[in-house]
């Protein structure tokens with residue numbers, strides 16, 4: 001019997017986006033907790049997004065990895081499509097980063113390792129460009145990282161206001177509108193690693209124009225505080241490289257001395 005809204009008890013909103021909101025919910029019978037995403041059909045029709053949505057749902061349903069948020073299933077009624085998504089009890093990684101200012105080298109290395117494993121899994125299934133910015137990263141009850149690919153730009157509560165327009169995470173070949181491949185994800189890992197350790201992305205600037213200039217110039221510098229190990233700086237410097245083919249591969253990232261030394265093998269590290 002297909003799922004329907006009657007099977008769920010709806011809780012508070014968790015986030016909202018262009019195409020609808022995400023609610024905390026639980027299966028009425030089993031009390032199994034999920035995140036229920038509501039997408040309005042008239043929005044999909046208006047933007048002619050049927051195929052993209054269908055493809056995204058097929059991709060998400062097929063991805064099974066401990067660091068990728070699950071799409072358990074979906075159902076619809078006359079005006080809405082409902083996605084039954086995994087609930088991440090720890091909320092947005094962005095919240096943890098902003099609360100602490102920056103993460104410890106152990107936390108940062110653990111999350112970069114988890115992201116590299118999740119991306120290697122995706123690339124292995126010819127799925128690229130999972131939008132990996134802090135706003136798309138959630139934590140489960142054990143502090144394990146979960147990529148929730150909001151390709152549908154969910155603007156949730158405590159998201160950075162400049163998020164929608166920021167270039168901070170885009171690789172040079174993207175801001176220069178050249179064709180790009182999965183190496184853009186390796187660049188983004190460098191950006192994220194820097195942001196986890198210093199609290200803000202490396203090419204942040206007052207205007208998008210200045211960020212653009214800093215990205216294409218690879219205008220990278222490491223502040224003296226917080227004190228970050230040279231191995232961490234070495235990894236970042238091998239990812240924030242202009243030539244996509246020269247960026248450290250996902251396998252090499254997982255074998256990097258800083259990752260081997262600092263990442264928690266179980267991917268949870270709570271210190």
Ligand SMILES: O=C(Cc1cc(-c2ccc3c(-c4nc5ccccc5[nH]4)n[nH]c3c2)n[nH]1)Nc1cccc(F)c1
Pocket residue numbers: 014015022035037053056057058060061069071083085086087088089090091092138148149150151152154
């Ligand atoms: O839209 C998304 C991804 C997505 C995930 C979510 C999302 C948002 C928030 C949460 C949360 C969550 N837990 C929290 C705890 C505290 C505070 C906030 C929290 N949000 N858990 N799981 C979530 C899932 N929104 N959108 N996938 C998608 C879109 C179209 C088609 C498709 F197949 C998948």
